[in-house]
Amino acid sequence: MSLDKKILDFKPRFKKSNVAYSREENDGYVSFRFQSPGTSNETILNDTCVEIIKICNGQNSIKDIVDHIMATYEGAPLDLVVKDVVETVQKLMRMQLITWEEENPFIPKYRIDLGEGYSIYRADYSDIPKINNFFKLVQIKEDKPYDNYQICLNKYIPKWSINSEVLRTGFLTDMQYIFMLEKDGEVVGTTYSVDNNNKCIHTIISLVCKKDILCLDSFVSYVFSLIPQISTQNLTGYRIHVGNEENELMNVLKSTGFEKTLTLENEIGFGKDLLEYNYYI
Amino acid sequence: MENSAENHYKIIRGPYQLTVDITNKCNLRCLHCYNFSGENICVDEEMTDEELTRLIKDVADMNPLNLCFCGGEPLLRKDILLKLIKILADKNIQISFVTNGLLLTEEVAKELKGAGLSRAQVSVDGIGESHDRLRGRKGCFEKAVQALKNLNDVHIQTGVAFTPTSWNTDEIDQIVDLCLEFNVSELRIQATMPIGRGEENTKSILPTELQYRKMIKRLNARRNEQILKDGKLRIEWGDPVDHFIRLANYVDECCAFVSIKADGSIAPSIYLPLTLGNVKKHSLKEYWEHGLGRMWRVETLKEVSNKVRCIKEMNMDEIEMPKTFKEKDIQIDIVEQNIL
Numbered sequence: 001m002s003l004d005k006k007i008l009d010f011k012p013r014f015k016k017s018n019v020a021y022s023r024e025e026n027d028g029y030v031s032f033r034f035q036s037p038g039t040s041n042e043t044i045l046n047d048t049c050v051e052i053i054k055i056c057n058g059q060n061s062i063k064d065i066v067d068h069i070m071a072t073y074e075g076a077p078l079d080l081v082v083k084d085v086v087e088t089v090q091k092l093m094r095m096q097l098i099t100w101e102e103e104n105p106f107i108p109k110y111r112i113d114l115g116e117g118y119s120i121y122r123a124d125y126s127d128i129p130k131i132n133n134f135f136k137l138v139q140i141k142e143d144k145p146y147d148n149y150q151i152c153l154n155k156y157i158p159k160w161s162i163n164s165e166v167l168r169t170g171f172l173t174d175m176q177y178i179f180m181l182e183k184d185g186e187v188v189g190t191t192y193s194v195d196n197n198n199k200c201i202h203t204i205i206s207l208v209c210k211k212d213i214l215c216l217d218s219f220v221s222y223v224f225s226l227i228p229q230i231s232t233q234n235l236t237g238y239r240i241h242v243g244n245e246e247n248e249l250m251n252v253l254k255s256t257g258f259e260k261t262l263t264l265e266n267e268i269g270f271g272k273d274l275l276e277y278n279y280y281i
Numbered sequence: 282m283e284n285s286a287e288n289h290y291k292i293i294r295g296p297y298q299l300t301v302d303i304t305n306k307c308n309l310r311c312l313h314c315y316n317f318s319g320e321n322i323c324v325d326e327e328m329t330d331e332e333l334t335r336l337i338k339d340v341a342d343m344n345p346l347n348l349c350f351c352g353g354e355p356l357l358r359k360d361i362l363l364k365l366i367k368i369l370a371d372k373n374i375q376i377s378f379v380t381n382g383l384l385l386t387e388e389v390a391k392e393l394k395g396a397g398l399s400r401a402q403v404s405v406d407g408i409g410e411s412h413d414r415l416r417g418r419k420g421c422f423e424k425a426v427q428a429l430k431n432l433n434d435v436h437i438q439t440g441v442a443f444t445p446t447s448w449n450t451d452e453i454d455q456i457v458d459l460c461l462e463f464n465v466s467e468l469r470i471q472a473t474m475p476i477g478r479g480e481e482n483t484k485s486i487l488p489t490e491l492q493y494r495k496m497i498k499r500l501n502a503r504r505n506e507q508i509l510k511d512g513k514l515r516i517e518w519g520d521p522v523d524h525f526i527r528l529a530n531y532v533d534e535c536c537a538f539v540s541i542k543a544d545g546s547i548a549p550s551i552y553l554p555l556t557l558g559n560v561k562k563h564s565l566k567e568y569w570e571h572g573l574g575r576m577w578r579v580e581t582l583k584e585v586s587n588k589v590r591c592i593k594e595m596n597m598d599e600i601e602m603p604k605t606f607k608e609k610d611i612q613i614d615i616v617e618q619n620i621l
Contacts, residue, residue: 023293025294
């Protein structure tokens, strides 16, 4: 198996309690309805997926699961089984149906220190309370001044979803990227962006930082240079739709390489335009 | 994982969700009622207790996710309703029903709980007088609220259905507050359908666009507030014509949602005057095995559904099709005609 050892040792746990409904179907398939914010309709899993779920109990590693599938389906090619197991676990993770105890190899932290007490890392679900507290401090309110913070919001994404989706569900998948900037252990900035399924443009949802941060340039450029390397998609660029506001964050984005490519006149009504900024990698 | 809808109908053994009109008889004559409850053409041909039992046993064998008993007022057939709920509950199928609440006393709530009802949706179309005005009878609002309380007391999950009218759209905040007070889990708002008595009373009940816009703005604000708070009250806006535009034109490969009218006919959409068979003639299983899951591939159904592109068009006289629930449906039988 040519997989990273961290992935092979990863012990996913399927959230059985989230199964609201299941029905055995024809040809070994099983329909499920999950009580999970990451899912809405019925999901039909084939017999291999069902077998994987059965032993995804937090005790078995990815390697154990692969061995089990190999034993169950005699003669199956190892490479295909590994691919199936990893992809299934990832998909279930995106549906918020997998939990884990130790660091998730699909969502590594990529921590670096910038000096002067500043550090950057990628958030996982264990950081949700910190993010939550940070957003509470910021109290995102559209069109209102933020005394101590500067904010860059994607106007196509409802402002609430920034707070709600991740914070309400308390979950981050490997396609959602929240990077945290800390100063002496206190959160002073975040970026939130997402991969889009089968799309090569990465969507920036929000950038929020305290004012007067010394290393804002480094934070933004680190994040946007790292994401293409770790993205689940073959990225060709970033996109954000913003209003007319000017602030230091927008200046930093521009200096990073973001260019205004489109003005959507009166896109959000009330005579307000949307500006599309793209950054092609 | 299997994602191709094209293959779903071959794989799944039956529908996931069903609605069954257990009766179209009703103890009210609401001005907006889309199916003329109490006086529509199904009323005299309703399924007997035996026919309903046979249908529900069939459904139970197919093990769907949930079934909703609709009407009319389902509690007018309380005895058979309780028996049917029990059949489904014994198979762990989620069961819900819709009611105007008039007959939902403490005792009835206990009976429903005992039978295994999971959820009840009570219609609340305004606060006090505005609710009663739509119902044509005083005191209905108090009874609907009492029904919510009675359901809450026996721990049956509740939902509230709210239909906007020209005189209740500015009460949406109070409706949300009412839902919060009675631990309602879902507030469902659906645009008023100008069919049935809703067509006859269009001029007096339909909200203006401005009223809709103002209401939606408040609704979004309250929904966002709820999401951030604890998400216990879901606020949903339902577009009643969306499903047949979507199903007929974009996802006709597999539909795992089935509606049965009170006379046993199988309706792809309760708002369209077309049926695909009748469970009095053949079992639901038989219809499923004959391709009911691909019902939206029936050309006549596509033609009928494509005549309507928005809610307003539902009652346009120039659109040639039978008046739903008033005139005889276009009747197709997918088993007898073997067309799928």
